[in-house]
Amino acid sequence: MAEHTMRQQILEQFLADPEVILSGEDLSQRLGISRAAVWKHIRQLRTLGYQIDAVPSRGYRLTTQADLLLPAAVQSGLETISIGHRVEYFAETDSTNLRAMELAEQGAQEGTVVIADCQNGGRGRMGRRWSSPAGVNLYTSIILRPDMAPIQAAQLTFLSAVATARAFEAVAGIEVQVKWPNDILVNGCKIAGLLNELSAETEGVHHVVLGIGANLNMSREQFPDDLRRPATSVLLETGQTVSRVAFAQELYRQLDRLYPLYQQQGFVPIRLAWEALFYLQGHKVEVDCGADVFTGMVAGLADDGALLLDLEQGGQQVIYAGDVSVAD
Structure with missing residues (x-):
């Protein structure tokens, strides 16, 4: 079994009950590995930022979680209907959209989420580069399989914009505005961008990938000098960092609410919600x-x-x- 998969399974054991104390023998039997292997993975989780205390004569207890977007952390307490039931995590990849499109082509179920800690080929609209440093932001893509004509697929961009805006307000206390067609702004500066891509034929859509990049804890020095538009982050706007896990979870919950609404009532409620955030409406x-x-x-x-x-x-x-x- 891959090293990261075993670490993930150990983390899941702790996250299932925040008060649990697990002995090396417990973990060894549950996961089918040696106690020495358990100890090795515990040490690796500690180096990633998880505080795991040794309780004398009893075992291990997770006391502090690192702000890492590992599947076990993202899925813990998520409680969505479909979004995030499968989470694929990459420490680094070229583009979460590319990885999500590959998974969709392989038959990944609707609601599958791809997350990267860092992208080395992040893309924005019209082929523009999206700066994606490690450890500070959320880079994610979500697979949907809507029953719709290809011409309707653009409507999902506005759905993801509303979900992203609501996540910023709920988690960071920031009121944002939207800019047509796919930017999220604060005080005129870009704080998030959307890039949706689809696979379709004339008669219908095979799948849509919602790509979302949100600037959360990015410092001024981490923004490239050649930006075409001014950009910002939650850290720069509030002076406070925000939990990437909490933001990701709220984003997925918002998508999980809005997507069924869209399926049941169509584009109108999504359009009205988006227009309420559109600062240029009537200008x-x-x-x-x-x-x-x-x-x-x-x-x-x-x-x-x-x-x-x-x-x-x-x-x-x-x-x-x-x-x-x-x-x-």
């Missing part, structure tokens, strides 16, 4: 679409997630891709 904006630049008043979202713009010269423009900024 004059400029949208740079590359070949064209449009100026007008934001009228909200179309049913497929496109931005509706009431143009200055009259008429309404439907925007499917572009960079939005406040007009002068």
